[in-house]
Amino acid sequence: MEERATKVLLEEPQTLFLAPLSRPALGSVGKTGTWRTMRPVVILDKCTGCKICWLYCPENTIFMRDDGKVRIDYEYCKGCGVCANVCPFDAIEMVPEG
Amino acid sequence: MPIMGLTGNYAVAHAVRLARVQVVAAYPITPQTTIVEKISEMVEKGEMNARVIRVESEHSALAAVFGAASGGARAFTATASHGLLYMYEVTWWAAGARVPLVMAVVTRAIGPPWNIHVDHQDIMTLRDTGWIVSMAQENQEVLDLTIQAFRISEDPRVYLPMVVGLDGFILSHTRAPVDVPEQEVVDEFLPPRRQPYVISPETNLVMGNIAPDDIHFLMRYSMSEAMEAAKKVIEEVDREWAKLTGRRYGGLVECYKCEDADYIAITTGSWSGDAKKAADMLREEGYNYGVLRLRFIRPWPTEKIAMAVEGKKGVIVFDRAVSMGATGPIFADVAHTLYGSNISLMGVIAGLAGVDMKARDFAEAMRMFSSRVEEEGRVYEPRFWLLPRRYRGRPERVKEVAKRWS
Secondary structure (H helix, E strand, O other): OHHHOOOOOOOOOOOOOOOOEEOOOOOOOOOHHHHOOEEEEEOOOOOOOOOHHHHHOOOOOEEEOOOOOEEEOOOOOOOOOHHHHHOOOOOEEEEEOO | OOEEEEOHHHHHHHHHHHOOOOEEEOOOOOOOHHHHHHHHHHHHOOOOOOEEEOOOOHHHHHHHHHHHHHOOOOEEEEEOHHHHHHOHHHHHHHHHOOOOOEEEEEEOOOOOOOOOOOOOOOHHHHOOOOOEEEEOOOHHHHHHHHHHHHHHHOOOOOOOOEEEEEEOOOOOOOOEEEEOOOHHHHHHHOOOOOOOOOOOOOOOOEEOOOOOHHHHHHHHHHHHHHHHHHHHHHHHHHHHHHHHHOOOOOOOEEEEOOOOOOEEEEEEOOOHHHHHHHHHHHHHOOOOEEEEEEOEEEOOOHHHHHHHHOOOOEEEEEEOOOOOOOOOHHHHHHHHHOOOOOOEEEEEEOOHHHOOOOHHHHHHHHHHHHHHHHHHOOOEEEEEEOOOHHHOOOHHHHHHHHHHOO
C-alpha cells in the first residue's frame, strides 16, 4: 500500500499538500487473482503463439514461455475471459473455479 | 502602456496573451465566444505562441486544458452558463488534482427558459469545487485579474485552479478604455509556470486513481487549507500588481465609503457600480451607506467582511442568484460570517435572468431596509425578492402574467 499511497511532493510545503497521485506497482491492491470465478486455461496443442490474447489482456497477465506459447499469471488474472473470446484458434477455455 | 478600447472578452484575450498561455481549448457559447475568437486570431497572426485545440464540447474543453496543464503547460479555457454546467464534472477533477489552471466564466443565466443575459447562477455552482472564484467589476479589472489569476493559481501555497468571472454583455461585450500593460511588466510579475507535479510519458505517474478513504479525506482538508493560504497570496498579489501598474483593488474585497458608513451593502460583479451610485444617492437622504464589493467568493473573505461591518447598523446583501429552498448564496455566507452579532441583515434577490438593476433599484431596497431598521430595531430578512420594476408592489400584474404563462 505504501508504494501507491499519496505522495507529499513539495520539498518545503507551506501548507499541508496532498495530491491524488500514484505510481504503478505490482499487486498494490493485493492478489487480484482471488477475484476470479472463471479460470482461463490454455490448450497448448492449439496455441500458435500469435499473441492476440497477450495484446488484449486488460491486466497484463499473459506472458510467453520459451516454447513460443502463452501462459497465464493466475495470481493477478481476474478471469474476465477476454483472452478466450479473442483467441482465433479456440486455444483458451474458461473453466469454473473451485 | 497603451490604452485600448476593449470589451471585457477582449481584455481577457489580451491578458491570456500577456500571460504567455501555451494551450487554449474552448467550445463556443454566448457570451463567452469572442474571448476564444480573439485568442485564435492572435495565434493566427503570430502575436501569441499557443496551441488552440478544437473540441466537441465544454466537458472536452476543460479536459483538454486540464491535461495540458498536468503536462506542464500554462493553459486557459473560457465558458458560460450551460457550458459551465456541461464541464462541471471536470471542474472537480482539476481542483482535486491540484493542477494550476485559469478559466474565464462570462456569467449568464441558466435555462430554461432559454436566456443569454447576465446573472450569477452559473458561476455560483463553482463554490464547492475547490476553484478560486473571483468577480470583476469593470474591464480593466478583468484584464488585471486574469493575469493575476495565473500567479495566484500557480503559487505553491495555493496550487488550485482559478476562475475569473465577468458579467455577460455588461462587461463581456461593452467597450471601455483598458490600460494594457507591456509584455515586460507582465513577465516581471508572472514567473515561469510552477506546479506540484508534471505528468509525462517518462514520469510513470497516475493522477486520480483510487486512494484509501482516509487519504481522500486528508486531500479535502489540504484543499481547504490551501484556500485559506490563498487569502494571503491574493493580498500580496494585489500589492505587487499595484507596484508595477499603479492599480490596486483591495485584494479580497473592495470597500467603497465603508469607514464612516452606518449601513453596508454587499455586492459582487459589475452591478456593484450601480450599488455605489445608490450609496451616494442615499447619503444625500441621510442614510450613510457604504458598499463592500466581493472580488472573491472563494476563498470567502470572512475576516475582511467581519471587519468592514463591525459596529454598523445593518448589512444588506444583493444576490444575483438563488439557492432554491434557501437564500441567495452570498447571503448565506454573510449570515455565517456575522454569527453571534445582532446586526440587522437582509438578503435581496434581484437582477435574475438579466433583469436590469439600476442605481434607483438598489436605492429603493436600501432605503426600505434602513427605514425598517430605524423603525423596528433589529431586522432579519433572509430572502427578499426585489421583483422586476413593473411587478414591484403590483400583485395583480404578477397574477395576470401567471395566467398567460401557464
